[in-house]
Ligand SMILES: *[C@@H]1O[C@H](CO)[C@@H](O)[C@H](O)[C@H]1NC(C)=O
Ligand SMILES: *[C@@H]1O[C@H](CO)[C@@H](O)[C@H](O)[C@H]1NC(C)=O
């Protein structure tokens with residue numbers, strides 16, 4: 001439950017009180033229940049379980065939080081989300097039928113693990129150092145034999161080792177659901193999980209409506225989280241096979257460094273990286289963070305470019321607004337339609353768009369065995385196919401084919417992908433892809449500094465020559481010719497760029513590296 005705020009004093013106190021009565025153990029057994037005021041501490045000391053009141057709420061809950069974090073930021077799971085306690089003095093215990101239950105001070109059961117697995121054995125509940133609360137046969141530590149586990153009942157936080165997605169055999173679907181408010185942690189409006197229609201995607205719903213699309217797994221990341229880059233410190237993975245489809249954060253070997261993902265009360269997905277040693281959390285808001293991330297903001301065939309504000313939406317090349325009036329009054333959801341209708345059988349081809357967020361795949365098909373060129377052929381030969389793209393950018397294989405309207409298109413300056421949209425042949429002749437034409441960007445980025453550099457060096461040389469001329473008092477017409485074609489001396493360049501030092505390197509253009517020279521840029525051609 002990551003909230004964007006300062007640790008609250010009330011909660012610090014309430015945790016302080018509970019810490020004071022800390023129960024030195026990680027297990028609840030039939031003979032050792034946990035009473036309000038006591039807590040369980042996981043073996044490695046990372047997670048704690050106990051009763052708490054969020055902020056100044058009168059509601060009392062049983063939850064799990066990071067031991068190190070004395071605020072609501074640390075709460076990662078709540079048991080009785082839908083059935084808060086109104087008073088203290090409740091107990092967490094093992095019932096006679098082997099379930100984990102919360103009993104209020106009057107003796108009524110307010111929450112139960114509801115495990116249906118019949119068991120004759122002695123059952124206990126243990127808080128593991130992963131943050132998972134497991135109900136198990138006291139002598140059986142095999143994960144697949146757990147009778148119940150909190151990781152199968154997520155609240156709003158995804159911890160390493162949890163699965164976000166589907167068990168296709170049992171039909172069990174695990175997703176995050178937001179809390180209503182900070183004080184009332186009952187299930188709110190937002191839901192974040194895997195959608196299985198078409199090609200599986202990670203979606204965020206508000207009620208029944210899709211609000212944000214992290215998208216399908218392209219082998220490296222989700223297109224909707226372009227800034228979430230895989231790293232050995234913060235590993236994660238997407239698994240899709242006949243039995244399961246899920247996203248998971250993984251553990252790393254570096255103790256004290258970890259990650260989590262959470263869905264906050266206003267429907268924002270946050271990705272939190274922490275370093276417990278220096279007590280430093282880095283909260284990345286990853287979706288939706290700008291208007292272009294709201295699902296299908298520009299309607300079908302409209303594309304959203306956040307740098308185009310205030311007019312964020314444009315029709316794709318070859319398309320025009322469905323309603324020009326609406327579009328001109330910045331009401332975009334009607335989207336765009338083809339400028340030139342075409343008959344499937346004659347004169348059509350594909351227009352390539354670069355740096356795009358891959359589209360909604362609920363109406364797409366995945367062909368993992370074929371490459372891009374075969375993909376084009378398949379799409380060309382099927383009248384209802386509207387677009388295709390590379391499926392796995394890591395392996396450079398597989399293909400996605402779309403059938404029907406293309407929705408939720410946006411451009412990305414980094415980590416976008418290529419998309420091929422079917423178009424009338426006439427459109428391909430006169431149309432050019434507009435989304436982030438990289439060549440144009442590179443041209444501007446390298447040619448302008450180059451010209452500036454040449455001009456400046458030319459000017460220096462020109463004034464230097466003029467001074468020399470004045471000194472010598474001699475006219476030399478040939479010298480002025482050098483103004484038009486200055487030769488850049490390697491030593492001058494070398495000195496100006498600190499011997500082409502890495503710290504002065506500002507990027508790489510199509511012709512070689514680009515270096516910084518005080519406040520102008522010179523594109524050096526000598527690499
Ligand atoms: C709560 O429990 C404590 C200790 O068991 C007891 O002293 C106290 O009277 C109880 N409070 C209520 C309101 O039942
Ligand atoms: C406990 O019982 C008392 C007396 O019957 C009642 O007033 C109170 O509302 C009950 N509390 C709960 C939490 O059920």
Ligand SMILES: *[C@@H]1O[C@H](CO)[C@@H](O)[C@H](O)[C@H]1NC(C)=O
Nearest residue numbers: 079080082111112113114115
């Ligand atoms: C357990 O089952 C009861 C009765 O079916 C239901 O009311 C309750 O919500 C369930 N509790 C949980 C935590 O699923």
Ligand SMILES: *[C@@H]1O[C@H](CO)[C@@H](O)[C@H](O)[C@H]1NC(C)=O
Nearest residue numbers: 231232233234251252253254
């Ligand atoms: C983590 O541990 C695994 C196996 O124990 C090892 O193969 C891997 O190299 C380790 N990774 C890092 C980053 O230390």
Ligand SMILES: *[C@@H]1O[C@H](CO)[C@@H](O)[C@H](O)[C@H]1NC(C)=O
Nearest residue numbers: 003004264265266267268285
């Ligand atoms: C959810 O996160 C966003 C981004 O950090 C923040 O602006 C918003 O206030 C948060 N909502 C709540 C209810 O904490």
Ligand SMILES: *[C@@H]1O[C@H](CO)[C@@H](O)[C@H](O)[C@H]1NC(C)=O
Nearest residue numbers: 365381382383384385401403
């Ligand atoms: C076009 O593709 C769709 C979806 O894969 C398929 O159902 C349909 O049979 C194909 N049509 C033709 C003519 O191949």
